[in-house]
Amino acid sequence: MHVKKGDTVRVLAGRDKGKEGQIIQAMPKENRVIVEKVNLVKRHQRPTPDIPEGGIITKEAPIHVSNVMLICKSCKKPTRIAHKFLYNGKKVRACKHCGATLD
Structure with missing residues (x-):
């Protein structure tokens, strides 16, 4: 989900x-x-x-x-979810508009 x-x-x-x-x-x-x-x-x-x-x-x-x-908490817009991998290999959710992490 x-x-x-x-x-x-x-x-x-x-x-x-x-x-x-x-x-x-x-x-x-x-x-x-x-x-x-x-x-x-x-x-x-x-x-x-x-x-x-x-x-x-x-x-x-x-x-x-x-x-x-x-x-999104940072841009206050409804957004779709992107997945990013941090430098330590952890997978996090990210905003499609501003790129901010959501987790």
Whole structure:
């Protein structure tokens, strides 16, 4: 996957197109991510010991990783990912616009 937990992304498709947020959880096996305050859904929650009042709760639902684009920290633009090798042989993600490393 081209994004990781903690990355800031912009949504490219769907009803939340154009919204930005941080990735809360990445699910590589399903190719999905959960983005903070994006794709909010309402669920009926039965009272439990953790949530004694129950009721209707709002939470984030996963979206496909192809519908998000990483935002570069240095140039503040949505960017595609390039891979660079450092002098010690370590592979890092880099911005296609400015060339800054993202890891």
